[in-house]
Amino acid sequence: MEEEKKLINVRNNKEYHCPVEAALDVIGGKWKPLILWQLKETEVIRYNRLQQNLHGVSPRMLTKQLRELEEDGLVNRKMYPEIPPKVEYSLTEFGKTVSPIIEALCDWGAEYLERQCTLNKKE
């Protein structure tokens, strides 16, 4: 009786065994949490500024991640038809629902670092 609830993502037809997997697909990885953190902090941000604040990201990667976030409905992309071009990114309403998680991640990371520091002094 291997009764298992199947979870399916209708966007890409991916199958999951646990909602955590789905969440990781959407907001996981090396850059997305940092992008989301930036967007949460600044409300609205331009491409170049974003790249500067995400130390070491290549334009290729940044664009890729932003497109995915956009497709998943977390991020707005607003383009101004000017020269030179100007593009602003911001969180959608749905995108804002991840902010508590990012903040929790940030808090936990800070505690972790502090703990590491404490442990190091003791030994």
Add this chain to the structure above:
Amino acid sequence: MEEEKKLINVRNNKEYHCPVEAALDVIGGKWKPLILWQLKETEVIRYNRLQQNLHGVSPRMLTKQLRELEEDGLVNRKMYPEIPPKVEYSLTEFGKTVSPIIEALCDWGAEYLERQCTLNKKE
């Protein structure tokens, strides 16, 4: 005045610009959140059971992730000197502090999937 606070992880001497990065190093990646979710759900779990529940993970990867979690103080490894061997994994007290984040991730993932489903019906 590029005044930037540097965050250093004393364990591996890595440098971060934001605590989120540190958190991702410790509990990020493809498997760790799922491992932590399993440990949170079952309290104590043996290696084999863990591998079965994490669909598709290779022993190599599972062991690697578990060792890292152990080194970071999130996971206990208890070995019974028997034949056949028996090894049990569980969360440390510090490891339990990530449970809220994992749960939040799970809840958010479920909402995301539901949202995708709703959007799909509309169009």
Add this chain to the structure above:
DNA sequence: CGGAATCCCGGGAGATACTG
């Protein structure tokens, strides 16, 4: 049973250069 060791491959991701 719970791993360790070895081999090996694909593609994720960096570097660089270019463009509307």
Add this chain to the structure above:
DNA sequence: CAGTATCTCCCGGGATTCCG
């Protein structure tokens, strides 16, 4: 300014085999 395009390389990680 905000991205593409192309090339390349490295290594994450799967498969397999073996061990205490």
